[in-house]
Amino acid sequence: MLQLRDLPTVEVLEKFAARYPAADVTAISSFLHLLRVATDLSVALDACLSEHGLLQSRWWVLILLMREDSKTSTPSLLAEKAGVTRATMTGLLDGLARDGLVVRVFDEEDRRRVTITLTDAGQAKLDDVMPDYYARLRACMAGVGES
Numbered sequence: 176m177l178q179l180r181d182l183p184t185v186e187v188l189e190k191f192a193a194r195y196p197a198a199d200v201t202a203i204s205s206f207l208h209l210l211r212v213a214t215d216l217s218v219a220l221d222a223c224l225s226e227h228g229l230l231q232s233r234w235w236v237l238i239l240l241m242r243e244d245s246k247t248s249t250p251s252l253l254a255e256k257a258g259v260t261r262a263t264m265t266g267l268l269d270g271l272a273r274d275g276l277v278v279r280v281f282d283e284e285d286r287r288r289v290t291i292t293l294t295d296a297g298q299a300k301l302d303d304v305m306p307d308y309y310a311r312l313r314a315c316m317a318g319v320g321e322s
Contacts, residue, residue, distance in 0.1 A: 177210040223311050227304045236267050240293035247292045
């Protein structure tokens, strides 16, 4: 996340480049602007999801489950796909299970093996969130890529 609101001008970056010859003014400017846009989009996503009682990390878990035909996955695979540790995923799943959005299903022969399934309530939560998310995404991206 980029908290900086006052991005440096090309002139300022050129002063830095005079001192640090490895600095590529165009690359730095592009990088900072992309990071600023990514931060703004992430903040907008957080605002949208919070109105629906979700955090981004929990929303991504629901999305990952919805992508599966069976709406089921394992905690370790979810952690890998979400880019978080298994311990972090355990905490996310605890909250989602407590809210009834996912359910843990233990293997009858080996209770150490568990799968996570999106519940009807979890799907209903996504059905409530996604139209708002897509409307906001469309508004945020209006004009991007148009010539």
